[in-house]
Amino acid sequence: MLKMIPLLALAAAVGFGGGAEAQTTLKAVQDRGALICGVNQGLEGFAIRDDKGQWSGFDVDFCRALAAVIFNDPSKVQYVPLSNSERFDALKNKQIDVLSRNSTWTMGREGDYAVVFAGTTYYDGQAFLVPKSRNVQSALELDGSKVCVQPGTTTEPNFTDFFETNHMKYETVHEAGVPEMIAAYQAGQCNVMTTDESGLFAMRLQLAKPGDSMILPDVISKEPLGPVVRQDDVQWFNIVKWVNFAMINAEELGVSSKTIDDALKSEKPSVKRLVGTEGDFGKPLGLTQDWAARAIRAVGNYAEVFDRNVGANSKLGIPRGLNELWDNGGIQYAPPIR
Amino acid sequence: MKVRASLLLRVAFGAVLAIVAGAGAGAQTPGQDESNVVDQPGYQPTPEEEQLTGAFEKQEVFFRTSEAPGTVVIDTRSRFLYLVQPDNRALRYGIGVGRDGFQWSGLQKISRKQEWPDWRPPPEMIERQPYLPRFMAGGPGNPLGARAMYLGATVYRIHGTNQPQTIGTAVSSGCFRLVNEDVIDLYGRVAVGTKVIIKQAVAL
Numbered sequence: 116m117l118k119m120i121p122l123l124a125l126a127a128a129v130g131f132g133g134g135a136e137a138q139t140t141l142k143a144v145q146d147r148g149a150l151i152c153g154v155n156q157g158l159e160g161f162a163i164r165d166d167k168g169q170w171s172g173f174d175v176d177f178c179r180a181l182a183a184v185i186f187n188d189p190s191k192v193q194y195v196p197l198s199n200s201e202r203f204d205a206l207k208n209k210q211i212d213v214l215s216r217n218s219t220w221t222m223g224r225e226g227d228y229a230v231v232f233a234g235t236t237y238y239d240g241q242a243f244l245v246p247k248s249r250n251v252q253s254a255l256e257l258d259g260s261k262v263c264v265q266p267g268t269t270t271e272p273n274f275t276d277f278f279e280t281n282h283m284k285y286e287t288v289h290e291a292g293v294p295e296m297i298a299a300y301q302a303g304q305c306n307v308m309t310t311d312e313s314g315l316f317a318m319r320l321q322l323a324k325p326g327d328s329m330i331l332p333d334v335i336s337k338e339p340l341g342p343v344v345r346q347d348d349v350q351w352f353n354i355v356k357w358v359n360f361a362m363i364n365a366e367e368l369g370v371s372s373k374t375i376d377d378a379l380k381s382e383k384p385s386v387k388r389l390v391g392t393e394g395d396f397g398k399p400l401g402l403t404q405d406w407a408a409r410a411i412r413a414v415g416n417y418a419e420v421f422d423r424n425v426g427a428n429s430k431l432g433i434p435r436g437l438n439e440l441w442d443n444g445g446i447q448y449a450p451p452i453r
Numbered sequence: 454m455k456v457r458a459s460l461l462l463r464v465a466f467g468a469v470l471a472i473v474a475g476a477g478a479g480a481q482t483p484g485q486d487e488s489n490v491v492d493q494p495g496y497q498p499t500p501e502e503e504q505l506t507g508a509f510e511k512q513e514v515f516f517r518t519s520e521a522p523g524t525v526v527i528d529t530r531s532r533f534l535y536l537v538q539p540d541n542r543a544l545r546y547g548i549g550v551g552r553d554g555f556q557w558s559g560l561q562k563i564s565r566k567q568e569w570p571d572w573r574p575p576p577e578m579i580e581r582q583p584y585l586p587r588f589m590a591g592g593p594g595n596p597l598g599a600r601a602m603y604l605g606a607t608v609y610r611i612h613g614t615n616q617p618q619t620i621g622t623a624v625s626s627g628c629f630r631l632v633n634e635d636v637i638d639l640y641g642r643v644a645v646g647t648k649v650i651i652k653q654a655v656a657l
Contacts (some may be wrong), residue, residue: 252513253540326506332515332542369655381657427508434508434545436515443652444516444530444535444543 135385139399140212140344140351141185149191152178153211156196159317160425160433161217170194173424174215175413177236177342181213181356183413184406203228206343213355214343217313225346234354235341237425238437238446240334241273242312244319247329249306254333258283263296264306265289269336274309277335297321316431334437354400358447361407362390365416367440367449372415375408388452396452407452417447456627473514481506488654494572494586495594496615503617503632516543518628525611525639526561527629530654531558532621534629536613546635547617551627558653561605563645570601570612599633600640604649611649612636 144150154174155162159374162172170192177188195211206214207229218224219239220232243254251257254277262278264271278285288305289334290296297318300308308318312334319325342359344352365371368386370378378390387393390408414420421438422428439445502523509532516535520526526535526543529550535543551557568590579585589595598613611629612621613636620632631639 146573195493253542312506329512332513334515367655377657383657386657425468432507434512434514439516444514444518446517 120338139401140348140353141354144185144212146168148180148186149193149307150178150185150213151195152181152194153197153202153205153216154178155196155216156198158217159320160216160313160429160431162194162196162332164194164196165338171424173237174217177215177359178213180410180414180420181273181355183409184354184402187409187413189413191342203230203343206230206345207223212344212351212451217340220339220341224343229342229346231346231352231353232339232341232343234359235339236359237313237340238269239311239313239340240437241270241309241336241338242315242334243274243331244300244308244315244328245331246306247327251331254331254335255281255283257285257307259285260288260307261288261305262307262309263288263290263299264309265291265293265296268310273336276285277279293318293321312428312436313425313433314430316425316433332434332436350400354402357400357452358407361389361410361452362414362417362420363440363447363449364452365411366372366418368440370416371419372412372413375412379408379412385451385453394453492596493616494589494596497593498617503634505547505617505620505632505635507583509621511544511546511638513538513542514545515541517541518543520648520650523643523647525643525649527611527649527651529558529623529652531631532623534631534639536639546631546639547620549614549621549624549625550623552620552623555610555625556623556653557627557629558651560598561607561609561649561651563602563611563643563647563649564605565603566640566645567601567603568640569595569599570597571595572597593633598630598636600636602640602643604651611639 126350154170157163158172160172161174162170164170175194178192178194182191183189195205197216199203202214202216202218203224205211220235225231243257245251262274262285264274264287271287288299290299296308299305301323308315314328319328319330320329342355344355368389370386370389375390378386379392381387384393388396389402391397391406395404397403415423421435425431425433426435435445437446439447441448516537518526518537520537522537522539524537526537527548528535532548532550534546534548537543571591572589572595574585574587579587594615596615598615601610601612603610609627611631613633614630617632619630
């Protein structure tokens with residue numbers, strides 16, 4: 116059941132237009148009985164479809180969490196695999212309700228495509244993969260490197276700027292695609308590969324001896340990845356945004372899929388507000404009181420989703436790094452639920 | 454009260470709870486109960502067993518903190534010990550931590566360092582497990598491992614282990630254990646007086 120009055124008040128207060136639209140995204144999703152989520156066509160750790168047609172991954176789990184919040188059932192999602200060039204048009208043309216597809220939040224994209232990023236689920240950034248035998252600990256020790264890079268991306272100017280700024284010599288080895296880059300690296304034609312950190316971890320898995328190479332902890336560019344929605348529905352924007360925040364807050368408060376039943380009995384005010392045993396924070400968004408508890412039970416908190424898909428418990432083994440919570444060495448920080 | 458070794462071993466619950474209380478231990482949180490893992494004095498792990506892989510292998514990681522380089526931060530929830538480095542970095546080591554009921558948090562300083570520490574099981578432990586040695590000289594089969602760093606005036610330490618398979622688990626009585634290669638490495642990098650922050654998962 117949708118309460119229109121607070122919605123309109125909220126939309127007006129925030130200053131977004133179009134609050135009086137007849138059909139909200141939430142209503143459309145509820146009437147349809149499923150969320151339509153735009154995802155990657157296939158990216159290890161983020162969105163992968165198995166031989167039975169089941170989707171899994173970090174971005175997929177975000178779709179599942181949203182479905183759990185709305186339907187109390189994480190399986191009520193229709194996945195639409197989208198290419199780089201299709202993704203924003205698919206959102207703009209209402210083919211999908213939300214885009215959860217390793218997309219970098221930039222100002223240009225919000226301006227050009229009439230879309231809005233609903234926060235950052237994953238802080239990615241350009242990094243360097245090197246043979247362990249080089250015995251380097253820092254990207255500042257890469258003087259004299261031969262660097263394999265894909266031309267025509269922002270990756271190349273990012274790395275050349277970094278080397279030049281830090282007075283390091285380099286030789287660029289252009290390789291058209293990932294397989295070519297890996298082949299050149301393994302043949303010793305270059306002794307550094309550079310692209311986004313998540314991509315390097317996936318590439319390392321494809322090396323003959325993954326354990327002989329390491330990814331340096333330095334990140335030299337900002338690639339904040341997050342879910343994207345249309346600009347014309349502030350209620351939906353808030354739902355998507357707060358599902359992400361709820362999962363991050365859950366980790367911070369120690370609420371996980373394993374502890375959710377204990378959390379429902381907790382006397383701690385911050386936990387009670389999160390799981391809905393105190394207050395009714397879901398209502399203004401058109402959600403139930405237990406909206407966040409539904410997502411946590413079905414999909415887990417932020418740490419569970421990270422570890423399972425891309426982190427310590429996954430093939431990729433990406434360290435939390437920037438994606439650690441703000442009070443534990445990283446920058447993941449969610450506003451409080453109160 | 455010289456009961457240090459009791460913290461590393463399974464002892465009568467009441468006795469340990471008294472010690473924990475005496476040391477000002479923090480809140481308990483639900484977690485994995487792996488307390489069925491017992492110490493194995495005399496066991497000497499193979500080099501393969503001592504080789505950690507994946508996340509628990511020693512590595513340099515991104516780590517933002519307002520703590521000065523050289524500070525040790527122990528995150529018991531994720532089973533990592535961080536030695537803070539300059540420029541948003543830390544050396545990260547995999548650790549084993551206190552099991553349910555033996556978890557604590559706080560701020561301490563390294564008060565003493567010991568190479569190849571001896572082991573003296575306390576009387577209450579001998580009573581429960583009469584077959585244990587009364588004294589075990591430091592060495593490769595010693596449950597305390599290659600190095601020990603004492604935490605303030607508490608009965609807890611950062612130490613090595615002869616059971617590398619317990620890294621990443623919660624089996625100890627409040628101490629923090631590293632594989633011997635890692636504890637030797639850490640020992641060489643920290644001095645007496647080093648600040649140690651022990652963080653516990655929040656309670657629900």
